[in-house]
Amino acid sequence: MSESIMGASPRRIDGRLKVTGRAQYAADQHPKDMVFAYGVYSTIASGSIKLLDIEVARRSTGVIEILHHGNFPQAFHTAPVPFSLAGVLTGSRTDEKRLPFEDEVIRYAGQFVALVIADTFEHAREAAYKVKVGYAGGASFANLKQGLKQGAPADGGQGHKRGNPAKAFDDGVQTVDATYTTPVETHNPMEMHATVALWENGKLVVYESTQSVVVHRNTLAQIFGLPTEHVEVRAPFIGSGFGGKLWIWPHSVAACAAAKVVGRPVQLIVPRAQMFTTVGHRPETQQRMRLAADAKGKLVSLRHESLNTTGFGDQYVENCGSMSASLYSCANVEITHGIVQVNRGAPTSMRAPGAAPGLFALESAIDELAEKCRMDPLAFRQLNWAEQNEQEKLPWSGNHLREALAQGAERFGWVKRTPEIGSMRDGHEVIGYGMAQCNWDALRTPAEARVSLKSDGRAVVYCGAQDIGTGTYTVIAQCVSDITGLPLDRIEVELGNSSYPPAPVSGGSWVTASVLPAVAEATRAALTQLKSFAASADGGFATSKADAIKVSNGRLEDGSTSLGFADVLNRLKIASAEGNAHTGMADTAKHAFSSFGAHFVEVRWDPGISRLRVSRVVSAIDVGKIINAKTARNQVEGAIVMAIGMALFESADYDERNAMPVNNNYAEYMVPVHADQPDIDVILLDYPDYNLNEFGARGVGEIGVTGLAAAVANAVYHATGKRVRDLPISLEKLMDGVPIISV
Numbered sequence: 202m203s204e205s206i207m208g209a210s211p212r213r214i215d216g217r218l219k220v221t222g223r224a225q226y227a228a229d230q231h232p233k234d235m236v237f238a239y240g241v242y243s244t245i246a247s248g249s250i251k252l253l254d255i256e257v258a259r260r261s262t263g264v265i266e267i268l269h270h271g272n273f274p275q276a277f278h279t280a281p282v283p284f285s286l287a288g289v290l291t292g293s294r295t296d297e298k299r300l301p302f303e304d305e306v307i308r309y310a311g312q313f314v315a316l317v318i319a320d321t322f323e324h325a326r327e328a329a330y331k332v333k334v335g336y337a338g339g340a341s342f343a344n345l346k347q348g349l350k351q352g353a354p355a356d357g358g359q360g361h362k363r364g365n366p367a368k369a370f371d372d373g374v375q376t377v378d379a380t381y382t383t384p385v386e387t388h389n390p391m392e393m394h395a396t397v398a399l400w401e402n403g404k405l406v407v408y409e410s411t412q413s414v415v416v417h418r419n420t421l422a423q424i425f426g427l428p429t430e431h432v433e434v435r436a437p438f439i440g441s442g443f444g445g446k447l448w449i450w451p452h453s454v455a456a457c458a459a460a461k462v463v464g465r466p467v468q469l470i471v472p473r474a475q476m477f478t479t480v481g482h483r484p485e486t487q488q489r490m491r492l493a494a495d496a497k498g499k500l501v502s503l504r505h506e507s508l509n510t511t512g513f514g515d516q517y518v519e520n521c522g523s524m525s526a527s528l529y530s531c532a533n534v535e536i537t538h539g540i541v542q543v544n545r546g547a548p549t550s551m552r553a554p555g556a557a558p559g560l561f562a563l564e565s566a567i568d569e570l571a572e573k574c575r576m577d578p579l580a581f582r583q584l585n586w587a588e589q590n591e592q593e594k595l596p597w598s599g600n601h602l603r604e605a606l607a608q609g610a611e612r613f614g615w616v617k618r619t620p621e622i623g624s625m626r627d628g629h630e631v632i633g634y635g636m637a638q639c640n641w642d643a644l645r646t647p648a649e650a651r652v653s654l655k656s657d658g659r660a661v662v663y664c665g666a667q668d669i670g671t672g673t674y675t676v677i678a679q680c681v682s683d684i685t686g687l688p689l690d691r692i693e694v695e696l697g698n699s700s701y702p703p704a705p706v707s708g709g710s711w712v713t714a715s716v717l718p719a720v721a722e723a724t725r726a727a728l729t730q731l732k733s734f735a736a737s738a739d740g741g742f743a744t745s746k747a748d749a750i751k752v753s754n755g756r757l758e759d760g761s762t763s764l765g766f767a768d769v770l771n772r773l774k775i776a777s778a779e780g781n782a783h784t785g786m787a788d789t790a791k792h793a794f795s796s797f798g799a800h801f802v803e804v805r806w807d808p809g810i811s812r813l814r815v816s817r818v819v820s821a822i823d824v825g826k827i828i829n830a831k832t833a834r835n836q837v838e839g840a841i842v843m844a845i846g847m848a849l850f851e852s853a854d855y856d857e858r859n860a861m862p863v864n865n866n867y868a869e870y871m872v873p874v875h876a877d878q879p880d881i882d883v884i885l886l887d888y889p890d891y892n893l894n895e896f897g898a899r900g901v902g903e904i905g906v907t908g909l910a911a912a913v914a915n916a917v918y919h920a921t922g923k924r925v926r927d928l929p930i931s932l933e934k935l936m937d938g939v940p941i942i943s944v
């Protein structure tokens with residue numbers, strides 16, 4: 202057993218397949234006789250379909266079929282059972298509650314109106330353009346401001362109250378009452394959503410770019426009225442998802458229905474413009490923060506009132522207050538959420554849902570309060586650290602936030618910060634230092650896995666998880682190597698197939714913490730079986746009892762005999778030793794599980810040419826034991842880049858006249874590019890959290906995106922004196938004489 206492999210930094214075991222182009226993504230699948238589907242998408246955002254003329258399109262070259270409301274095959278709604286962590290292996294979920302083509306009502310631009318199936322992609326697209334649609338337009342609500350005209354927001358739940366926050370606010374020595382807004386952001390992973398669907402003898406096989414082959418399978422089975430064994434979803438490789446591929450979207454249902462109707466495999470790729478409409482987004486938020494501190498800078502009142510937009514027919518709640526009730530010690534707290542319907546597709550989780558916009562508001566407001574208290578923002582946070590989770594009244598399973606603050610500040614050189622606005626300069630550039638805390642749940646779900654020790658010397662893991670680009674293949678192989686002593690090149694990891702033992706959604710940053718325990722237990726079970734084989738007659742260890750046999754470096758040993766795993770199997774002519782495992786959740790009655798960290802950001806503002814750059818980021822992250830520092834660091838770095846997009850660039854805008862998307866393309870929806878990248882330094886604290894699992898590992902995927910936008914805004918304030926409360930921090934908001942545009 203090597204102690205080094207867990208916590209070492211091996212390269213991705215799937216890296217070679219990816220860089221040589223041999224990794225097969227959903228749209229790379231071309232089953233025999235496959236045909237192509239292309240959507241006709243609504244060109245209005247609100248109203249209804251009054252006329253659908255498919256005659257010309259139907260005669261267009263290569264067209265096989267055109268599906269629409271009038272001829273779409275029977276489909277069913279998913280069971281109205283809320284999705285739960287405990288039920289992650291058997292649950293189903295859609296965020297857009299309406300089935301595609303279910304009615305002729307248009308609720309958002311880009312909604313499926315018809316689906317053309319043709320012999321080539323080009324023929325399908327050409328015919329789609331020839332479908333004539335007549336609409337009756339209705340009143341539209343383009344954004345939160347317009348949506349609020351419909352009346353009071355609906356209660357979004359997930360609230361919390363303790364103490365008397367109103368009184369404590371009134372009694373506070375220093376207070377902040379400010380409203381922060383965040384715009385619509387889209388996931389837009391590099392790999393667009395794609396489905397290849399085929400029916401074989403009544404069984405539905407689907408290649409999908411999905412963050413959960415298991416939930417996708419479960420959901421499709423319900424929609425098409427099939428037993429789950431009659432549906433198989435495959436996703437061996439995924440070009441990221443960021444939450445946009447957690448749950449099923451209309452295109453997948455449409456492709457499966459199309460394949461059924463035409464009796465041939467169908468490929469449907471969601472075009473880039475529709476990546477902004479029919480596959481979810483992070484909704485717009487408006488968050489009023491009311492904070493108060495006493496004379497010593499102790500936080501005495503925290504109110505976080507959040508509103509977010511949702512689609513018509515959907516009730517998506519962006520849980521912005523999720524971290525506000527527990528990140529700081531505060532006796533008087535109130536968290537509320539409200540939702541407002543607008544003419545957009547259904548929103549969904551996007552990397553650190555709730556916490557990403559929520560901590561922009563919270564960590565900006567804390568910065569404002571610290572300044573009012575004339576305290577260094579770092580010192581303010583150190584003073585207000587929460588020793589336990591005051592919302593759940595539970596001790597933390599592990600909280601190394603103070604170490605993160607100290608180590609991050611040290612590495613960054615926070616001590617060099619002078620508090621006066623615009624006081625740090627480098628030539629013609631003004632330098633700003635800002636910081637913020639980051640925080641995300643540390644979750645663990647049920648999971649299953651099977652491990653097969655083969656007579657050819659390989660160990661093969663089968664698990665219905667998937668690797669969305671985070672390194673799941675690699676950490677699973679490390680885990681098997683750790684227990685068996687086999688080198689990584691003798692371990693194969695099979696993921697991304699719903700027929701494998703069920704494993705959770707790749708979301709919530711919970712896969713590593715949830716799946717590794719199942720893989721470990723299955724590996725040990727396979728070794729137990731192998732030892733029993735070894736101790737049997739002709740097994741090679743006939744004089745030893747099975748439990749006297751030890752595992753070492755991929756071999757079995759009892760002090761006198763040493764045989765490779767495969768030697769034992771071959772002596773007995775047995776193909777493999779097998780182990781299965783089902784592992785459960787963490788004990789959330791005893792501990793509160795969370796990950797913590799701190800971001801320190803340097804910005805450079807050149808007022809002469811109005812140029813703003815994030816020049817340096819140091820992030821210290823407390824996510825338990827680090828299994829693979831290379832993939833873990835990559836997650837945090839990627840999250841920081843994504844959060845720079847959130848801070849400075851990203852905003853999907855909708856025309857107030859008709860709720861049509863304005864910038865539904867990569868030219869006008871701005872994301873950070875290489876030239877926008879700062880020098881990023883990630884400190885991984887590496888304190889194991891054994892309350893969560895035997896390895897002490899928590900998840901890493903999401904935490905880095907939280908708090909970073911606030912750290913940037915706080916640094917921008919320090920440099921310029923402009924407190925930008927409405928993301929993104931676009932340049933006109935920093936120019937002298939240009940008023941800050943407020944919603």
Ligand code: MOS
Nearest residue numbers: 444551552708709
């Ligand atoms: Mo994440 S938003 O749970 O993919």
